[in-house]
Amino acid sequence: MTQHTLVDAQERDRQDKLASYRSEFYIPANTIYMDGNSLGLLSKRAERTLHDLLDSWKTLGIDGWTEGAHPWFYLSEQVGEKMAPLVGGLKSEVIATGSTTTNLHQLVSTFYKPDGDKTKILADELNFPSDIYALKSQLQQKGYDPDTHLIRVKSRDGRYLLEDDIIDAMTDDVALIVLPAVLYRSGQILDMEKLTKAANERNIPIGFDLCHSIGAVEHSLHDWGTDFAFWCTYKHLNGGPGSVGGLFIHEQHFGKVPGLAGWFGSKKETQFDMEHTMDPALDAGAYQIGTPHVLSLAPVIGSLEMFEEVGISAIRAKSLELTGYMLELIEQELGGMDFTIGNPVDGTRGGHVLLEHKEAARICKALKEDGVIPDFRTPNGIRLAPVALYNTFEDVWHTIQKLKVIMDEKRYEKFENKRGVVA
Ligand SMILES: *Cc1c(COP(=O)(O)O)cnc(C)c1O
Numbered sequence: 268m269t270q271h272t273l274v275d276a277q278e279r280d281r282q283d284k285l286a287s288y289r290s291e292f293y294i295p296a297n298t299i300y301m302d303g304n305s306l307g308l309l310s311k312r313a314e315r316t317l318h319d320l321l322d323s324w325k326t327l328g329i330d331g332w333t334e335g336a337h338p339w340f341y342l343s344e345q346v347g348e349k350m351a352p353l354v355g356g357l358k359s360e361v362i363a364t365g366s367t368t369t370n371l372h373q374l375v376s377t378f379y380k381p382d383g384d385k386t387k388i389l390a391d392e393l394n395f396p397s398d399i400y401a402l403k404s405q406l407q408q409k410g411y412d413p414d415t416h417l418i419r420v421k422s423r424d425g426r427y428l429l430e431d432d433i434i435d436a437m438t439d440d441v442a443l444i445v446l447p448a449v450l451y452r453s454g455q456i457l458d459m460e461k462l463t464k465a466a467n468e469r470n471i472p473i474g475f476d477l478c479h480s481i482g483a484v485e486h487s488l489h490d491w492g493t494d495f496a497f498w499c500t501y502k503h504l505n506g507g508p509g510s511v512g513g514l515f516i517h518e519q520h521f522g523k524v525p526g527l528a529g530w531f532g533s534k535k536e537t538q539f540d541m542e543h544t545m546d547p548a549l550d551a552g553a554y555q556i557g558t559p560h561v562l563s564l565a566p567v568i569g570s571l572e573m574f575e576e577v578g579i580s581a582i583r584a585k586s587l588e589l590t591g592y593m594l595e596l597i598e599q600e601l602g603g604m605d606f607t608i609g610n611p612v613d614g615t616r617g618g619h620v621l622l623e624h625k626e627a628a629r630i631c632k633a634l635k636e637d638g639v640i641p642d643f644r645t646p647n648g649i650r651l652a653p654v655a656l657y658n659t660f661e662d663v664w665h666t667i668q669k670l671k672v673i674m675d676e677k678r679y680e681k682f683e684n685k686r687g688v689v690a
Contacts, residue, residue, distance in 0.1 A: 303654035307505030312569030355487035359550035370497035376526020448480035449617035483618030529556030589653035619652035
């Protein structure tokens, strides 16, 4: 491996076709932001569309539902259409609505139909806690004991899942499968196509949580035949804290009755007939429940413009270059410091790098003190996400240099090895 230098990081930045997008974002002062996989940064375009919608409220009052730059009544559908290319869905298969966890509840309520001996839900032991809480509560709602009915596929090494282990667990008693697309800790991308095929062959509905994959990696949910998916928009999609989530329903399920009903799931033309018999939309729109959170959807409109302009394949290509460069620098600069790389180093890595170290919590504090924003994941993980639209190769260079100094000088020792409330 050739030795990397600051000059070569700067040369990579000069060659970078996406470099101009950095100036579209507000980068916190004197900061190298490496946490876009937890909360993406605000862009000027997202700020503009948020102001547009405040303006339509200010100037139009209730008429903002049907007038103004972005009439609120059609916004969830329109933002859904813009997200469709990011998940490989048809426009009609995607809707902007709810949050990750509420969308999961909606989808499980729809797709989990225990029947005879087919009563179990298949998940994995590395999934994000909220998903597991939701699945357990759904089992309880139906009168099943989560201890016996939630099957969590084991990881052999605590970091990764083997697709074949998951497929082996797709037994006759499984009624539903819910898995992450990208694991939030290790960043492993599961082979969604292979898993979908195996589930389809066994007639078990399968859905994926795209929180860590949307906006970072490509998907072909429609072509794969995936039944459903759900995600948030505040990580790689830069929609802002608590921005409205999204979901995908395969076209083959149009016409199915959503488990949780509400008037915003109605056909647009008949919603205001105010009948007590619901006339559900014939596409993903049917999975909405109540009035959309318009002001939390507003920044997503502007943010998605950039994803549309650049295209997800160019974003993925740069993301792989950034994380690849980071992995090479880790090898070059941090040898002998007891770090372990906890993410796949091949093409099955998502948008972030996971460095494991027994002092991770306080190393993160030392990084923050030095202007680098990482993300600590208990018990020993430092997540670093160089984001294609706003991070540079020079950011990656300085991050690893600062980490090296922190380790050389044991600067982390002045902090307690304990996480903060939000970490
Ligand atoms: C971020 C994240 C969530 C968060 O769920 P919310 O309902 O948006 O709070 C859930 N699952 C995964 C895998 C996540 O990464």
